[in-house]
Amino acid sequence: MEPDILYRAVVDLCLLLFLAQLSAEIASRLRAPKVLGILVAGTIFGPNMLGGVLVGGRPLIEFNELIYVFAEIGAVLILFTSGLEMTFMEFRSVGVCSLVTGVVDVVFSYMLVYIVTVMLGYSWTVGMIIAGALSATSIAVSALTMKELGKADTQEAKVIINAAVVDDILALTILTVILTYVRKGAPLSPLSVAQLAVSSLVLWFLILLVGVYFIPVVLDRTEKIGTGVLESMAILVCFGTAVLASILKLSPLVGAFSAGMAIASSRSLEKVRSFIANIELVFVPLFFVVMGAGIDPRAFLSGNLMLVFVFTLVAILSKVVGSGIPASFFLKDPRRGLRIGLGMISRGEIGFVIASVGLTNGILTGDIYTTLVAVVCITVLITPFLLRKSYEAEGLLERLDGLYSGLSKLGPELILKLLRRLQRHH
Amino acid sequence: MEPDILYRAVVDLCLLLFLAQLSAEIASRLRAPKVLGILVAGTIFGPNMLGGVLVGGRPLIEFNELIYVFAEIGAVLILFTSGLEMTFMEFRSVGVCSLVTGVVDVVFSYMLVYIVTVMLGYSWTVGMIIAGALSATSIAVSALTMKELGKADTQEAKVIINAAVVDDILALTILTVILTYVRKGAPLSPLSVAQLAVSSLVLWFLILLVGVYFIPVVLDRTEKIGTGVLESMAILVCFGTAVLASILKLSPLVGAFSAGMAIASSRSLEKVRSFIANIELVFVPLFFVVMGAGIDPRAFLSGNLMLVFVFTLVAILSKVVGSGIPASFFLKDPRRGLRIGLGMISRGEIGFVIASVGLTNGILTGDIYTTLVAVVCITVLITPFLLRKSYEAEGLLERLDGLYSGLSKLGPELILKLLRRLQRHH
Numbered sequence: 130m131e132p133d134i135l136y137r138a139v140v141d142l143c144l145l146l147f148l149a150q151l152s153a154e155i156a157s158r159l160r161a162p163k164v165l166g167i168l169v170a171g172t173i174f175g176p177n178m179l180g181g182v183l184v185g186g187r188p189l190i191e192f193n194e195l196i197y198v199f200a201e202i203g204a205v206l207i208l209f210t211s212g213l214e215m216t217f218m219e220f221r222s223v224g225v226c227s228l229v230t231g232v233v234d235v236v237f238s239y240m241l242v243y244i245v246t247v248m249l250g251y252s253w254t255v256g257m258i259i260a261g262a263l264s265a266t267s268i269a270v271s272a273l274t275m276k277e278l279g280k281a282d283t284q285e286a287k288v289i290i291n292a293a294v295v296d297d298i299l300a301l302t303i304l305t306v307i308l309t310y311v312r313k314g315a316p317l318s319p320l321s322v323a324q325l326a327v328s329s330l331v332l333w334f335l336i337l338l339v340g341v342y343f344i345p346v347v348l349d350r351t352e353k354i355g356t357g358v359l360e361s362m363a364i365l366v367c368f369g370t371a372v373l374a375s376i377l378k379l380s381p382l383v384g385a386f387s388a389g390m391a392i393a394s395s396r397s398l399e400k401v402r403s404f405i406a407n408i409e410l411v412f413v414p415l416f417f418v419v420m421g422a423g424i425d426p427r428a429f430l431s432g433n434l435m436l437v438f439v440f441t442l443v444a445i446l447s448k449v450v451g452s453g454i455p456a457s458f459f460l461k462d463p464r465r466g467l468r469i470g471l472g473m474i475s476r477g478e479i480g481f482v483i484a485s486v487g488l489t490n491g492i493l494t495g496d497i498y499t500t501l502v503a504v505v506c507i508t509v510l511i512t513p514f515l516l517r518k519s520y521e522a523e524g525l526l527e528r529l530d531g532l533y534s535g536l537s538k539l540g541p542e543l544i545l546k547l548l549r550r551l552q553r554h555h
Numbered sequence: 556m557e558p559d560i561l562y563r564a565v566v567d568l569c570l571l572l573f574l575a576q577l578s579a580e581i582a583s584r585l586r587a588p589k590v591l592g593i594l595v596a597g598t599i600f601g602p603n604m605l606g607g608v609l610v611g612g613r614p615l616i617e618f619n620e621l622i623y624v625f626a627e628i629g630a631v632l633i634l635f636t637s638g639l640e641m642t643f644m645e646f647r648s649v650g651v652c653s654l655v656t657g658v659v660d661v662v663f664s665y666m667l668v669y670i671v672t673v674m675l676g677y678s679w680t681v682g683m684i685i686a687g688a689l690s691a692t693s694i695a696v697s698a699l700t701m702k703e704l705g706k707a708d709t710q711e712a713k714v715i716i717n718a719a720v721v722d723d724i725l726a727l728t729i730l731t732v733i734l735t736y737v738r739k740g741a742p743l744s745p746l747s748v749a750q751l752a753v754s755s756l757v758l759w760f761l762i763l764l765v766g767v768y769f770i771p772v773v774l775d776r777t778e779k780i781g782t783g784v785l786e787s788m789a790i791l792v793c794f795g796t797a798v799l800a801s802i803l804k805l806s807p808l809v810g811a812f813s814a815g816m817a818i819a820s821s822r823s824l825e826k827v828r829s830f831i832a833n834i835e836l837v838f839v840p841l842f843f844v845v846m847g848a849g850i851d852p853r854a855f856l857s858g859n860l861m862l863v864f865v866f867t868l869v870a871i872l873s874k875v876v877g878s879g880i881p882a883s884f885f886l887k888d889p890r891r892g893l894r895i896g897l898g899m900i901s902r903g904e905i906g907f908v909i910a911s912v913g914l915t916n917g918i919l920t921g922d923i924y925t926t927l928v929a930v931v932c933i934t935v936l937i938t939p940f941l942l943r944k945s946y947e948a949e950g951l952l953e954r955l956d957g958l959y960s961g962l963s964k965l966g967p968e969l970i971l972k973l974l975r976r977l978q979r980h981h
Contacts, residue, residue, distance in 0.1 A: 364572070
């Protein structure tokens with residue numbers, strides 16, 4: 130990069146950071162989650178709206194490569210800090226619950242979306258893509274919202290983040306299955322799919338075990354050398370594990386999360402945590418800005434609004450039921466189970482990736498693709514909102530309690546309530 | 556950038572950060588400046604030595620674009636924090652001294668190097684390039700060393716940094732003169748050169764005045780909105796002013812320095828300072844790593860060692876005399892004057908830029924270019940070392956005092972002493 134171009138890129142990046150912080154502050158005064166503010170700032174100042182306005186032949190704010198690089202680093206850091214919040218002991222206490230919740234919610238979401246899609250008259254290949262795209266929770270949105278609400282330390286938060294990690298691993302399995310189908314024209318056998326899923330989960334668990342065993346030793350030794358050495362070792366371990374995970378065909382985010390969890394049991398945890406908290410400020414907001422920038426308001430208008438509505442409903446229902454019920458069972462507390470269900474609603478990058486695979490391979494038409502992107506965006510926007518409300522309005526939840534215990538009544542009624550509130554606020 | 560490539564780039568970056576911090580720590584235990592440690596780490600793990608070793612067809616540490624981008628951001632942040640250390644009132648107290656020191660040392664260095672070059676039998680065009688490349692002090696090395704020594708608050712440090720800013724402005728004038736000659740084949744008239752130099756200085760002063768007037772107002776208003784907003788506004792102002800300076804044909808570093816100085820008078824100074832101190836950790840070491848990586852040990856061996864020795868001697872002498880004498884005169888203290896002279900020895904990027912212009916336009920042969928790069932590298936390596944020693948060995952300076960007051964005896968003797976010490980340590 131030429132110095133002149135570089136400096137302009139950095140200025141655009143700083144401008145977006147400033148706008149993100151400003152919007153976070155405005156959102157927080159409106160009693161909305163900061164994450165929601167940053168997402169909206171990303172949409173407004175993104176290439177699809179104000180940022181794309183040409184001034185002297187140049188976009189007002191150029192979404193240059195540097196911004197995407199910082200955003201990607203931000204995503205890794207979000208997962209890394211989520212890991213830092215959780216020792217391996219704590220992980221073990223929520224491990225089974227998270228594993229079951231993650232597996233059940235992905236399978237349930239996949240099946241529900243698939244059935245609805247096919248019932249709407251689409252082919253099974255379209256069903257496979259849409260179901261795949263809507264099967265996995267996006268870890269980052271929920272993780273940061275729980276942190277912002279000061280609830281990162283709760284059992285719900287720990288279940289959400291771990292179940293989302295399981296989701297991520299399974300979603301990559303689904304992506305592999307879809308890519309195999311696209312390349313070979315024939316679907317994998319259910320047995321191979323199950324084998325793939327299990328081996329990915331086992332692989333992740335192995336990385337975690339090795340990390341938990343070795344990383345604290347390495348870190349505590351470097352701490353003796355000096356603080357700067359410790360801090361740089363911590364980020365080296367974070368990104369090193371991310372690369373290792375990606376070499377092993379797992380998501381790098383899952384690797385960063387494991388590295389964080391390993392460091393959580395180290396004596397140097399506090400130093401690492403305060404260092405990361407400081408540098409995060411430059412990277413993390415950009416992740417949500419970029420995510421928000423992906424939202425094209427025209428997509429909502431050009432897409433079939435009814436279809437967007439139906440799929441959003443299904444996307445919400447699939448997670449509230451698919452994660453909420455197993456979580457309620459394990460925690461023996463339907464209120465916290467529901468909260469976990471709400472926290473799992475947000476879909477993310479993996480959804481976009483699967484949708485693009487569908488589009489570029491001619492399985493999805495432009496219309497359905499746009500609809501799918503719109504649905505993913507709505508889930509991202511409402512999750513921080515619903516999570517916050519679920520903490521604020523314990524009273525409301527108490528009233529919902531009765532409803533929730535009766536499974537048959539739960540779905541439509543709760544969703545309608547939520548949607549009505551949503552419509553009032555948007 | 557593809558995610559996979561990006562993650563590997565980040566890992567290489569983290570690895571370099573870790574090695575830099577480790578070397579800084581080792582240097583500090585050997586009672587050497589940390590900056591020197593990082594520079595040496597850059598050389599050892601740079602593409603010319605260990606980092607370039609191919610492992611499976613890939614360099615051990617790839618100096619990818621991301622690393623250069625981070626290094627460039629680091630350079631801006633170094634100048635920005637140097638500005639933060641200095642209010643406009645303090646600037647005024649050292650302003651005249653710095654202006655005179657900067658102007659005298661650039662003119663003296665240019666003339667001395669030019670005369671020596673021509674006396675060695677080179678053409679006047681070669682003299683022009685070598686003299687230009689060795690005329691200006693690199694701000695970053697001295698600024699960070701003074702900070703590391705805990706002396707950023709002293710009058711010497713303030714004179715060094717401001718004189719180095721004047722150097723930078725004049726060096727860009729020299730670069731413009733050289734580029735004009737290269738393009739048009741005829742040298743500019745002395746009058747145009749003087750006009751160019753004065754107008755650049757005035758322009759910088761205007762930016763500074765406007766900044767000092769407006770930036771604190773803007774910052775104190777954003778502080779009321781929220782801390783995250785303030786911090787992002789501060790870096791926006793920093794890089795915005797850097798870009799403004801570069802549009803006005805000044806160095807972006809000079810712009811960042813002015814922005815820092817403007818913020819130094821703001822009520823929000825402490826918050827900005829602690830924020831920048833935190834994010835600096837990720838960017839600043841990489842600036843020195845990249846600078847160190849530019850050093851090719853083979854250049855020293857393949858270059859004419861005698862010539863390297865002579866030019867290094869001249870480079871040191873020109874600054875110790877050219878800055879040391881005017882500074883001694885203004886501060887009425889030859890010891891602090893000498894220290895300023897030592898602090899100004901390091902040459903930097905602008906030297907490399909002018910040398911490359913000479914090489915690519917066929918004015919310099921590969922041999923002289925290599926020699927010139929080697930000389931710049933040696934000045935970078937010895938400045939932190941000499942500065943530290945000058946603080947440690949007040950006793951030695953007292954003995955030198957007598958020598959220093961007699962101007963005629965000063966030059967050769969002091970330099971020989973310094974060189975002897977240098978040889979002992981390298």
